[in-house]
Amino acid sequence: MSSTPALEVLIQTLRRLPGVGIKSAQRMAFHLLQHDRAGAVALSRALQEAASNVRHCERCHTFSEACMCATCLDHRRDPSKLCVVETPADQAALERTGAYRGLYFVLMGKLSPLDGIGPHDIGLKKLFDRALDGTVTEVILATNFTAEGEATAHVISEGLRARGLTITRLARGVPAGSELEYVDLGTIAHALVDRR
């Protein structure tokens, strides 16, 4: 794009963002420098702030600026239920439903042997300690319904089996508002088996 060293460094660093290739990085750098210098400065500051202030909640492992996140500190929540999700975004999706008032454990990832992500990387030891603290009576596995998410749920339920806890999984079935004709066969089969 140019022989300006600062610009070159900016373009190369923007490529560290997921899903950003050389063309997108050039477009982003060009946009910020030509049309939105205030945005460049604001983004620089936001990155710095987040990198130095955001840590993990010591209880549920989600992002938090304090030792414990607001959800874990909320005394109106039911401490006997623990919902296990992969990411803070999944937790946010569950929260938006308003249908769950228990607590969470956020894995910050999923088991993925092909990418070298094992039980230690997603803090399973910490999850088991948390689930067996004596207060939790039900662990709800809300990992994604993908191959890795299912494997993660399986490993967790194996690890907690025969410890006196109820282990449940989010129900599989036909999505609300959908027509049977257009739903995939695996989903219909699950919905038939789990009919009520």
Next chain:
Amino acid sequence: MSSTPALEVLIQTLRRLPGVGIKSAQRMAFHLLQHDRAGAVALSRALQEAASNVRHCERCHTFSEACMCATCLDHRRDPSKLCVVETPADQAALERTGAYRGLYFVLMGKLSPLDGIGPHDIGLKKLFDRALDGTVTEVILATNFTAEGEATAHVISEGLRARGLTITRLARGVPAGSELEYVDLGTIAHALVDRR
């Protein structure tokens, strides 16, 4: 994604990047904080550096850290030829061909009345002063072959008409390596008219 203020600010600020929506911004923030904190710090620094150090070359208007860019300072280049391009990326594409040894003027945009971008915003006055400095004898219009690029080229050639300069436009024709069967009709028509 979370109730962490620093994280919220980071996500909202990432959305100022072109082509980044809420989901991408969440994914980027999550990736940086979970897997690449060093990347977050490096990007913060690169943005700060670029925003404070990168200015415009006072001669050709491209990005430069010095008053004048390396290309404009290169005495082996032919100062009688001035090639007008829209962006530094376009300039880089021309440079990679190795087929041009003259100088450049980078508009840093194009005329686009619908977006409110007029002659003043792309520095046409500065371009005219530059082209009429007495050394330049040929102005090569290398704006893109889009509606806006063509309009920009037209306005520039009108502005410089009857000032004793040779005004040329990049040749239109069949791209190298292409088969006629798959080339669009407008391009073939232009290639026929400009045959040599």
